[in-house]
Amino acid sequence: MLKLFKRATLFVAATLLAFAQAEDITIFAAASLQNAVDEVNEVFIKQHPDVTILPAYDSSSNLARQINEGAPAQIFISANQNWMDYLQDNKKIDLESRANIVKNELALITHADNPAFEVTYESKEFWKELLKDTRLAVGDPDHVPVGMYAKASFEKLGVWDVVAPKVAAAQNVRAxxxxVERNEANVGIVYSSDASISEKVQTVSTFPANLHDPIEYPIAMIGEQNSDMVKTYYAFLLSDDAKAIFKKYGFATP
Structure with a gap:
């Protein structure tokens, strides 16, 4: 009887230890990163089977606001510096962990079945004609990074007054x-990485990089009391193995 009790005690102790070692890690990441981060997570979980990664993807603005309100994320990747600055100003991130993880470009796209066309960026007449019978699908320029980059580009070109009334403001870049994939808008602006993963759209042109701020994705851990496993996962996201996956999905790395 005593032996059975000892065995039961050892079994319970081992079970409790297994639960203690298991860990959930929540990452909030810009919508454009979804395919790449999902694959990075698959590789990481194979190396750390006791870990569960819980990703949430949306516009950087929505995610940053949720984190600021107390959402339980351990890691955040933004599609621009502004929303990471917002969290830094509110003392929500581990400042020493802030780093740029990937870079991107701004792409003008149309449906894959549509004919390609030449782009005259600085011509108001070009944009008037292009958007005459359609709207321009892009993330909301008021807060979604891809829309903010697009608006800055059009303002620098001096054509925003023509383009602005035709904008179909989306919740995030994937929306x-x-x-455009559904042909509900003939043209749209997304990141080059988004265009590269879709067989239903084609890239007409890539915006000149000097029209907007560099499209950099900063990463940071949230708070300063993160576990060793969160730090291990963070380091893996910045590793050469992860960089190879990001490049596979159309991102550039620093």
């Missing part, structure tokens, strides 16, 4: 991509 803008979907509008």
């Amino acid at each position: 803008a991509l979907l509008l």
